[in-house]
Structure formats: C-alpha cells, structure tokens
C-alpha cells in the first residue's frame with residue numbers, strides 16, 4: 186500500500202516538474218521574441234519627467250512584447266553617452282534617447298548607426314550635422330510654446346508701458362529652454378516696455394527655481410512677471426514670492442507664467458497662483474511604440490512628429506479640466 190502511494194506521489198511530482206519545465210521553456214521562448222529597447226532618460230528633475238518615464242515604462246512591458254532597459258542619466262550628458270554605448274554593446278533592437286541638450290551627439294549616434302541600431306529621439310531634439318544619424322523624432326514644439334506664452338502676455342498687458350520680467354530658464358542648451366527662451370526674447374524685441382530684469386537657469390527643478398527666485402527678490406523689488414520655463418520652477422518661484430511677503434498669481438503682485446501643465450501645475454492654475462500654463466505633453470510612450478511598430482513592419486515613419494498641445498488661463502480654468510488630466 187505504502188509503495189503504491191509513494192509511486193503515485195512520485196508520478197505526480199514528475200508530472201509537475203515536466204509542466205514547470207515546459208512553462209519555463211515557453212517563457213524563455215517568449216522572452217527571446219521580446220523587442221529590446223534601451224531607453225536613456227535625462228533624469229527625474231520634474232513632474233513632467235516622472236510622467237514621461239511612467240509612460241515609457243507602462244508602454245514597454247514584457248506583456249506588450251518588449252524588454253525595456255532603462256537608464257537614468259541624472260541630468261548628465263556624459264551618462265547618456267555611456268548608456269548609449271552600453272546599449273550598442275548589448276545589441277538592443279532600438280535605442281530611445283531623451284537628450285538633455287541638443288549638441289554633442291554626432292559621434293555616439295554614428296556608432297549606433299554603424300551598429301545598425303535605429304535611434305528614436307524623444308521629447309527634446311538633437312542638433313547633428315547629418316540628420317540620418319537618427320531614425321525619427323517625436324516631441325513638442327518648444328518654440329511654439331514660447332510664442333504662445335508671449336502672445337498671451339501681449340494680449341494681457343496690452344497698453345502697459347512697463348513690464349519687468351524675471352526669466353527662469355530651464356537646462357541651458359535643451360530644446361525646451363531654447364524654444365521657450367526664444368519665444369520670450371522675441372516678445373521683448375516686439376514690445377518696447379518689456380524688460381528682462383533677471384535671467385537665470387533653475388535647471389527645471391523646484392529647489393533651484395526657489396533658490397534663484399529668492400536671490401533675485403533680494404536684488405529686485407519691481408517685478409511684474411515671472412516667466413518660468415516649467416511647472417516645478419514656477420512652484421519654487423511662488424514659494425519664494427510668498428516667503429518674501431508678496432502675492433503671486435491672479436490679482437496678486439506678480440503674474441506667473443509656466444510650462445508643462447502637469448496635474449500639479451494645473452492645480453496651481455486652478456488655485457490662481459499660476460496665471461497662464463502652456464502645455465507640454467509627456468505621454469510619449471504610446472507614440473514611440475507606434476514608431477517602433479512602423480519600423481518593425483518595414484515602414485518609414487515621419488522624420489519629425491510634433492504633438493498637439495494647448496494652454497490654460499487661470500481665469501477660465503475649471504475643475505473638470507484638472508480632473509481629466511492624466512499626468
């Protein structure tokens with residue numbers, strides 16, 4: 186009897202082993218079919234960036250057929266170049282690069298091209314001598330965003346003969362900084378009374394935005410507008426303004442203009458602390474996936490694809506808009 190029972194157990198154990206081994210073989214086979222993507226991300230400097238990383242991680246999952254190798258460059262281009270070289274060595278199927286700045290990419294992109302790895306540029310742009318060094322780009326129109334903000338200022342301050350502007354810039358040399366700065370500076374050229382009384386980088390972070398604004402407030406008492414090139418710097422600037430005993434936003438002492446329109450940024454717009462917030466959409470994961478699917482199908486994606494974006498005025502902002510915000 187004992188012998189019979191132990192034989193049954195043995196057979197069951199063997200069968201379980203075989204099923205498990207089968208499953209393991211199956212999953213290894215499935216894994217070998219995954220499309221490998223090396224993704225070099227700028228860092229985690231802002232709410233926008235966090236939402237962008239999440240969008241990529243949510244899209245490029247194993248369940249969707251991908252193996253995502255994620256690298257956080259901590260705001261350093263050297264780290265991004267090293268990450269790209271590692272991806273090339275690992276023979277990934279695609280490289281996705283969210284570049285910190287526009288220049289300095291020619292050599293490493295040439296290496297990727299020589300290795301036959303398509304490179305998709307996401308969000309900010311690269312400025313390379315040979316456009317064939319990358320396959321395609323998807324992102325936002327930073328220059329258009331700057332123009333939108335300047336046009337709102339022209340409408341809002343029409344007839345005002347003096348406008349003192351504090352300009353908090355993003356990471357110098359990044360597309361977002363270059364485009365938003367150009368929009369403002371062209372506005373200054375068009376409008377005689379506009380003056381940039383301080384212009385400094387806050388590196389797209391809240392802490393630096395606050396630190397820079399605190400020091401500007403100590404030197405400059407006559408400020409009409411803060412033009413912050415992203416939400417996080419605007420949050421820091423608002424904290425500094427309030428700590429200095431002034432009021433930011435609608436009906437306050439200082440008008441605040443921001444970019445990104447993240448959930449937290451739109452909350453501040455609804456709270457009327459940010460007067461105008463120009464959208465920069467970070468949900469690029471599904472957009473990059475469309476490009477990869479086109480390439481997998483042997484198609485040629487558009488070289489540059491701009492995302493449509495809007496802008497939000499505190500005086501017309503609603504709870505419903507905020508509730509609908511996915512990031």
Ligand code: AHR
Nearest residue numbers: 231233234361389415465
């Ligand atoms: O390149 C997009 C910019 O980068 C966003 O405006 C900013 O928040 C981020 O860090």
